Structure formats: C-alpha cells, structure tokens
Amino acid sequence: MKEGPDIARIGTLIGDPARANMLTALMGGQALTATELAQAGGVTLQTASSHLSKLEDGGLISQRKQGRHRYFTLADGAAGTLLENIMGFAASRGHLRHQPGPKDPALRKARICYDHLAGDYGVRMLDSFVSRGVIRTDGENLMVTEQGRADIGQIGIDVAPLVSSRRPLCKSCLDWSERRSHLAGTLGKALLSHFLEKGWARRSSESRAVLFTPEGERKFLSLFPLERPSPEP
C-alpha cells in the first residue's frame, strides 16, 4: 500500500544521538576506527559496533578492513551532502545542540565540512568569489564564470579536471555557524586541499577545526578580499 522511498528508515538512522554524533564526526572526511567512533558517539564499543552495522546496512557509511582495524567513512558524496542538508535545515530552525554556535571559536572561524571549508572563512571565500564575479549565483545554483576560471587558475587550481566528475563543481552549503552559505562541490574540495597542501593551514587533531598559520592566514585574506558586506538570504 505505502508508496515510495522509506524516508523513515533514513530518519531513524540519523535520529539516534549516538549515531548522529558518529556521522557528524565522519563529516570531517577522515576514515575513523570503531573505537574512535564509539568515543565520538559517547557509547561503549559494543554499542558502537551495533550502530555502525546499522548505518552500513542503511547505506550511510562503508567500512574498509585494514589489519585489525576497521576504518569507517561516509559511504559517498551523496551521504555527505545529505547530512549537510539536514544540518543546514536544523540550523535554520534553530535546532542547535548547545548555544547559538560552536563554543570553540576556532571552529566558528574555520572548520571542515565533509571535504570543504566552512565557518567564517568558508563563508568569506564564497562571498569574495561572488562579489568579484568569479562565481555567479542564481538563487541557489552557483556557476563559475569564464573570467572566474582564470582567477581560480591564478590561485594554482585548474578548474577543467574538476568538472568531469559526477559531483557538481560548485554547490552552496548552508553554514550553521554563520547562517550563510559557503562553497561545497569539487571546487570547494580542491580549494581546501590546496590550502592544506601549501601548508597554509592544518587540521586540528581533536575537532573539525582548521587551524591557519599566521602566514597562511595573511595569504588567505589577501586572496579573498571582501568588497563590502554582501547581503545574502
């Protein structure tokens, strides 16, 4: 009788606090072991193991055996995007777990959102692109302009190989701390990788924070100037 996709199953999987915490931890983009995820979820290893197998059956995560460890990651980009969407929605309704934003100011400033940069710096980067005409926006969709390709090339990133993938090149992602959009998609991913490779910033070991070096910060800010505060919905 009932028609359609089983959204309740996905909802149930995400609806348990321990599982939600594990998934949030996996949004960091790194593969984590069952033990690490148990800690992230705040449960014992036995309980975590049960949760992880449910998440895997549900297609949200996948695992890779390596020696006596099992490394878990989000199943794919679609799973990451789904979680981003839900986070954005939850934030838009004011459903925050503690108070208006992350307590840790570093997390508010710059953090990883699955595979791209979020937080104040992530929002600033997209704002700068839009105000300088590198990226054009049509409500929600984002497109790199012709001239924008050259600008991004100057940063040291070749746009061409990024479009081949089935993931979109640009995608806006609602930032829960800033309540504005930042840049996701393969370009967002490439930019973050670039910053990390150049040594401008590194990942925090305990959280999703991205820590810029003083020099990296200087370069970042000069690379992504803000003309004026651009009002965005």
Add this chain to the structure above:
Amino acid sequence: MKEGPDIARIGTLIGDPARANMLTALMGGQALTATELAQAGGVTLQTASSHLSKLEDGGLISQRKQGRHRYFTLADGAAGTLLENIMGFAASRGHLRHQPGPKDPALRKARICYDHLAGDYGVRMLDSFVSRGVIRTDGENLMVTEQGRADIGQIGIDVAPLVSSRRPLCKSCLDWSERRSHLAGTLGKALLSHFLEKGWARRSSESRAVLFTPEGERKFLSLFPLERPSPEP
C-alpha cells in the same frame, strides 16, 4: 561539548513511520486536516495530534486554524526540499517501502512532488529541456539558457518573475520511481501549475498521482519531445 546543529532531532522526527507517512502526504503540497493526516499516518486522531505538534515544534510543518478545522502544510520550501533530498537518497540506496516502484502505475507515470511534476512525465520533461538546449546542466546545477527563456515563453510561461524569489529557478530532484532527475524549483512549480490551469491534467483525490486528459497528454508529449534516450547518471 557537542558542537553544531541537532540533526538527531530532525532524524527522529522523520524516523517515525506514522510521521513519515504524514510528511509524505504533505509533499502533495495541499493543506490537510489533522483527521486526514491521521488516516495518512495510519494512526488514531489522538496519536496524530501528538505527532503533529512535535512536527510543528521541530519546524517541519505549520498550521492554520480555519473554523473548527486545522490545516497543516509543510513549513516552507526548505522543508519540502529536505524531504525530497531524503527521498532521493533513500531511493538511491534501494530503501523502498514495498517494491521497486509504486504499485499504482498512474503514480509512476506522473505525480506531484511537493509542488512540481515527478514520475515518468517529470523526467521526460527535464530530458527534453536538456536535449533541446533549453536547460544546460553542469553536473548537478541546472540553468535556463538565453534561448531557453524564449522557448519557455512560447509555452506560455514568463521566466522573469520566477527568478526574483529566494528559491532557485531550476533544481534537479532525484526521482525515486525513475531513478533519474526531474525538474524542481520555481520553474518546475510554474510548469505544473500551468498544466493544471490549462486543464491538461488534474490531481487525483486519493493519491499524489497527476491524471492527464487524452488531449492534455497529446499536448504534453508534443511540447516535450525526446530526441533520443539521453544517458544520465
């Protein structure tokens, strides 16, 4: 300690089968009473009332009192989009509630997805737009071309007023019965409204099916010809 948006809360709301059924019913885009939603959810009125207040607290739905009725709708477009996303994801993982598609063939052929057309006809419409260059696609983002605006104008729809809104003009939405994309966004909404206004089709009273008249069907098919089966991921 815990950072970020409370995705577990949203998950829990969607994770209950009765609530999921109610939300799916509301994806039809029409305002429904508590009694109707109780039936959709397969629970008594008391239980439904409890569910509805939880959904409202969570920001997924809103209500409007009218005499002794209370009409419930999805809170806004963002809520609809969220549910669409989750449906698409669930379908992509094969989480269907019964078997590979809707039992009702009419539902497979054409149905309402919140406010736009889905099913075989919905997919065909987008395919036709893409193959004729009315809409260009960049991975996931959709854009109406210059020439496309004129083509759509010929159908009788003025694109200009559709872009002002904060919702995107075009948006792809994964179709769970076809496993391909169809057209959402304000343009998708305008097209469906147009078909209904012109009397080419009408909504089914019991389900989300959209029933075309013989003449409406003829016009629809000639308006959205398929050059060749276009392979899409």
Add this chain to the structure above:
DNA sequence: AAGATGCTTCGGTTAAGATCGAAGTATGAA
C-alpha cells in the same frame, strides 16, 4: 605459542516514546 588489541555477538535490563481509551475544549449547526 602466548598475550594484547580491535572488534563483534549474545543476553538481559532498562528507558523512551508510540499507542489508544477516555475525558476535556473549541467551533459550528440545529
């Protein structure tokens, strides 16, 4: 081989919340 580490499976307990009957409130009809 023996021990340590990482993880899974099993079993019993417990807590959360979904459910509905019954009673209460609000609006409309007669």
Add this chain to the structure above:
DNA sequence: TTCATACTTCGATCTTAACCGAAGCATCTT
C-alpha cells in the same frame, strides 16, 4: 440551548531498541 464535529490533553499500557557486561573471534606482537 443542545447536539455534533474537530481536535487536544491526560493517563496507562506496551513495544522497541539503546545500552552494557561477558564471552567469542580475528589479527598483530613478542
């Protein structure tokens, strides 16, 4: 006023599943 309809609130029951201790399996180290 009286009755009917639409819905909410209260209270009690009952099912589901989250949880962890204990035991088992697999892999690495020594």
